[in-house]
Amino acid sequence: MNTLKCAACREQNNKFRQKGTLKKNLESFSVRNTDVRNVRILLAGQIGAGKSSFINSVNSAFQGEIINEALAGSTFGAGFSLTKYLTMYEIRNERGEVLPFVISDMMGLEPEKLSGSQVDDIISTILGHVMEDYKFKESKAITSEDEYYNKNPSVSDQTFCLVYIIAAESVNLIQRPLFEKLKMIHQIISEKGLPQVIVMTKVDEACPLVKNDLKKIYTSKKIKKLMEKCSIEVGVPMTNIFPVKNYHDEIDTNDEIDVLILKAVDQIVRSAKVKVAKGALK
Ligand SMILES: Nc1nc2c(ncn2[C@@H]2O[C@H](COP(=O)(O)OP(=O)(O)OP(=O)(O)O)[C@@H](O)[C@H]2O)c(=O)[nH]1
Ligand SMILES: [Mg+2]
Numbered sequence: 261m262n263t264l265k266c267a268a269c270r271e272q273n274n275k276f277r278q279k280g281t282l283k284k285n286l287e288s289f290s291v292r293n294t295d296v297r298n299v300r301i302l303l304a305g306q307i308g309a310g311k312s313s314f315i316n317s318v319n320s321a322f323q324g325e326i327i328n329e330a331l332a333g334s335t336f337g338a339g340f341s342l343t344k345y346l347t348m349y350e351i352r353n354e355r356g357e358v359l360p361f362v363i364s365d366m367m368g369l370e371p372e373k374l375s376g377s378q379v380d381d382i383i384s385t386i387l388g389h390v391m392e393d394y395k396f397k398e399s400k401a402i403t404s405e406d407e408y409y410n411k412n413p414s415v416s417d418q419t420f421c422l423v424y425i426i427a428a429e430s431v432n433l434i435q436r437p438l439f440e441k442l443k444m445i446h447q448i449i450s451e452k453g454l455p456q457v458i459v460m461t462k463v464d465e466a467c468p469l470v471k472n473d474l475k476k477i478y479t480s481k482k483i484k485k486l487m488e489k490c491s492i493e494v495g496v497p498m499t500n501i502f503p504v505k506n507y508h509d510e511i512d513t514n515d516e517i518d519v520l521i522l523k524a525v526d527q528i529v530r531s532a533k534v535k536v537a538k539g540a541l542k
Contacts, residue, residue, distance in 0.1 A: 325513060386454065421456070457502065505517055
């Protein structure tokens, strides 16, 4: 029993020792398609799920200090998204060099309404039709008449990996219309062969064991169950679901949070790379 326990602990610790390798691999990532300047990654998910915080966490993990570039904060219960504009964030390493991937932040999905407009906006953004700084409207999707509508997007304007941001503590509370929206997006996007990853945030709020010791994330039954539910509800396989804790109230970075964030980015970038090699979305 003791040996088993130790073996599990060793495995757990090994997983958290990969930071250097993960960072090195990601920093040496290059785009092998001359038509693509940067690999665009789009974040979508419920209002307040931690999309903007994830972008800040990625930059913090790379730069070794807390970065608060994307506006993140609490609008809990207010029913509106703090992020209103399509904003693209560069990711920089510790030396300030820009890495060849860009993460786009957008307005959060409203959980109750099953209006198609937000789904349409996500699809238009993926296809590269929505220009940066477009202000999303809650009840109306962008049309080809809008000044921020790009009628002829280049390959570089397209998204190469869609990341669903889902807060762990909300998985069992998510109302049906939101899962329906995510499933709808998943179906449309799968037909285009676009890779999709789920980043499950706020693991600290979902499991007290994990809150006390983030290393328990890989053995927490609660977290595993929540990941399984996400997989079934959205249609993304378990291998593409990454539990993370974002930097949200920390003053310094730490290896445990960094490793979880970098693991998620590693999978996102590796899936995107395959799509980049294939070229334009149909
Ligand atoms: N405990 C905890 N809180 C988090 C985590 N990630 C984000 N938060 C908090 O959740 C709240 C919402 O985070 P945001 O990053 O603004 O969420 P968002 O998805 O960008 O929200 P909108 O732009 O309003 O749609 C903030 O108060 C964050 O501090 C996490 O992993 N753990
Ligand atoms: Mg936001």
